[in-house]
Amino acid sequence: MQLSREDLLLAYRRMRRIRDFEDRVHVEFATGELPGFVHLYAGEEASAVGVCMNLTDEDMIASTHRGHGHCLAKDTDATGMMLELYGRKDGICGGKGGSMHIADLSKGMMGANGIVGGGPPLICGAALTAKTLGTGNVAVAFTGDGGSNQGTTFEALNFAAVLKLPAIFVFENNGYAETTASQWSVACKDIVNRAAAFGMPGVSVDGTDFFAVWSAAREAVERARGGGGPTLMEVKVPRFYGHFEGDAETYRADGEVAALKRDHDCLKIFRGRVTEAGLLSNADLDTVDAEVAAEIEAAVALAKVSPLPGPEDLVTDVYVRY
Numbered sequence: 655m656q657l658s659r660e661d662l663l664l665a666y667r668r669m670r671r672i673r674d675f676e677d678r679v680h681v682e683f684a685t686g687e688l689p690g691f692v693h694l695y696a697g698e699e700a701s702a703v704g705v706c707m708n709l710t711d712e713d714m715i716a717s718t719h720r721g722h723g724h725c726l727a728k729d730t731d732a733t734g735m736m737l738e739l740y741g742r743k744d745g746i747c748g749g750k751g752g753s754m755h756i757a758d759l760s761k762g763m764m765g766a767n768g769i770v771g772g773g774p775p776l777i778c779g780a781a782l783t784a785k786t787l788g789t790g791n792v793a794v795a796f797t798g799d800g801g802s803n804q805g806t807t808f809e810a811l812n813f814a815a816v817l818k819l820p821a822i823f824v825f826e827n828n829g830y831a832e833t834t835a836s837q838w839s840v841a842c843k844d845i846v847n848r849a850a851a852f853g854m855p856g857v858s859v860d861g862t863d864f865f866a867v868w869s870a871a872r873e874a875v876e877r878a879r880g881g882g883g884p885t886l887m888e889v890k891v892p893r894f895y896g897h898f899e900g901d902a903e904t905y906r907a908d909g910e911v912a913a914l915k916r917d918h919d920c921l922k923i924f925r926g927r928v929t930e931a932g933l934l935s936n937a938d939l940d941t942v943d944a945e946v947a948a949e950i951e952a953a954v955a956l957a958k959v960s961p962l963p964g965p966e967d968l969v970t971d972v973y974v975r976y
């Protein structure tokens with residue numbers, strides 16, 4: 655299958671939306687108006703979008719503390735997310751989740767997660783459900799290089815392989831877990847090599863190349879839907895901001911981030927590829943840029959004036975009635 659013109663425009667729109675969302679949250683967080691703790695996904699857009707372009711709303715994903723990009727790639731509403739970050743009553747989770755607990759089950763987005771290594775076991779549940787009911791759906795966990803070292807992750811990989819679950823484990827290796835370089839903390843040089851230990855296929859891709867991610871994910875999704883079991887994907891990505899907003903980043907080399915932004919920006923690389931191949935024009939992409947900029951501007955403006963939850967909201971969403 656080829657990506658149609660509409661697919662390419664959608665992929666670019668989603669990546670651009672993530673970038674603008676994150677760049678704007680970076681600016682707004684510095685004003686002190688945004689409550690809580692924020693981890694930005696800028697630089698890693700092609701990973702989330704390249705994977706999620708292969709998924710339907712019925713396919714489940716689990717995310718991490720760096721979850722905005724995964725939500726937006728799964729088409730969770732950007733305005734609802736911005737309101738959520740501001741803790742507003744009309745946020746996507748009623749203002750009760752904030753940055754690190756955004757979930758949108760209507761889109762198959764099981765949630766961002768403050769527990770590093772929390773996603774892989776969760777998607778085993780979703781994948782087991784899909785397999786048991788024969789729905790043909792798949793489940794994907796996004797995890798970092800740090801999360802790749804968690805015991806929960808190893809258990810989930812083994813469980814998924816033993817039961818041949820329709821699960822995909824995407825390890826976004828951005829080179830750091832907080833301030834610790836993955837070269838130092840991950841025992842094998844490449845996370846992808848761990849796939850062999852669990853008897854599952856593994857693939858390593860350049861996460862600045864949307865097309866490489868998309869086609870590797872497509873193969874993994876097809877295998878999972880067809881009953882072929884799980885896949886491990888390592889996606890090597892740059893991280894454009896600090897671990898969290900406010901991180902002084904003293905552990906990064908001088909000029910490191912500037913070089914990443916100059917030479918490894920997935921949006922610039924996408925633009926170069928599609929315009930050189932004559933698939934989309936610069937004008938097409940500029941139109942998307944302008945529309946997304948307006949969308950994010952309006953989302954922030956609305957978030958700033960939207961009401962906060964009231965005391966009556968304290969006791970709702972506490973117990974679920976079945």
Ligand SMILES: Cc1ncc(C[n+]2csc(CCOP(=O)(O)OP(=O)(O)O)c2C)c(N)n1
Nearest residue numbers: 720768769770798799800801828830831832
């Ligand atoms: C179980 C658990 N241990 C430790 C932490 C603290 N912590 C938060 S983020 C993080 C690093 C995660 O690194 P990585 O998985 O590479 O994700 P990245 O931040 O690079 O996206 C750690 C150790 C946590 N939230 N949960």
Ligand SMILES: [Mg+2]
Nearest residue numbers: 798799830831
């Ligand atoms: Mg990391």
